[in-house]
Amino acid sequence: MDAAASLTSPVAHGCGGQTSVVIGGLAINIQSANRDFIAMLERRYAGFVAEPANGGIQLEVEVVAAVGNSDSDDEELEVRYADGHWTINRGDFRAQWDPVSMRGSVRQAAYPYAIDSVMRIVHSLVLAERGGFLVHSASAVRNGRAFLFSGVSGAGKTTISRLAPPDVTLLTDEISYVRRFGERYDACGTPFAGDLGRAGENISAPIVGLYLLVQGRHNVASRIGAADAARRLLRNILFFADDANRVEQLFGSACDFVSRVPVYELTFQRDEKVWDLIR
Structure with a gap:
């Protein structure tokens, strides 16, 4: 596709x-x-x-x-x-x-x-x-590439979605759909809306960055290591079953994901200029 x-x-x-x-x-x-x-x-x-x-x-x-x-x-x-x-x-x-x-x-x-x-x-x-997962995350497509913005409730998923410039297509402001597609991961649009109250667009694109959200006084993105990235990603993955085999599968998927996709901690303020850091 x-x-x-x-x-x-x-x-x-x-x-x-x-x-x-x-x-x-x-x-x-x-x-x-x-x-x-x-x-x-x-x-x-x-x-x-x-x-x-x-x-x-x-x-x-x-x-x-x-x-x-x-x-x-x-x-x-x-x-x-x-x-x-x-x-x-x-x-x-x-x-x-x-x-x-x-x-x-x-x-x-x-x-x-x-x-x-x-x-x-x-x-x-x-x-x-x-090999995929659902994750508490906003996601969007820009220039044919997808970006995830992950965090717990209140981290700023809806805020960063509202700040997106006109050339950004929103996939969701609440629950991102991450699908393994060959050697890459794609983000897919979902109808699962958060505070924005509207569904995402029904498209998909390769994920080129995961941003872990922290609200602050400045806009800065810092690359983080794979171990820390996997731990923080797993914290936000949605999985509802008490099933050891599938939990192990998710752990493997999260580790593989962060080995292929750059992960950043994104500190940002309520300013649309934060999108200058999303590349």
Whole structure:
């Protein structure tokens, strides 16, 4: 796939009770008897919606009045692998997914946050197997090259996104999708928005720099060593399962990533001139 190329065909609405959300080239086909729920997903993920296909992941969503406490998505999340399938439970949804057949089911109320969480978790599991990961990070494309801006909540991911000049295309201000592509890593746009409240563009490009954000009084970027870079990157990678094998895979992926991509600590102030350091 060419850098900055579209990851899906032009948006096409799913027929009847199904649609497909394609992120990072991976399609999650969602079926439901509730047509209003499908229509809501197509609005929410506009730009990442494609015609349902036979390939990819298949999720059957049962929409019910309530599952546990649907007003709370902060209850303890359980992601567990047993008997050949993943069980993904939280206070507001129940889900299962078989990584061999690629089929699963979700039981949730008629709001988008549960399926949003299920999709993030499934993507994180698939990416771990393929050498990639999701990370708390803003990401953007400039001149056909992608940059990540990582940090915990409050580090400045949304701020640096707002400061971006007009020639920068935003992929996300919250959760970056990092995909292994041969000998390089690509950043892919996602619909997972942070404080900006809008989805990223559905394109991808090779990652040429990771910037670990620190807010300060000056704009300065300092290259950091691989060991420190890997440790700080792992701190921000999203992984939800208590699974030793996949944690080991992620550790290997993080170490490989920092061996191929320059990592900097970026101290910055609320000044658009910080983008002069992003090259």
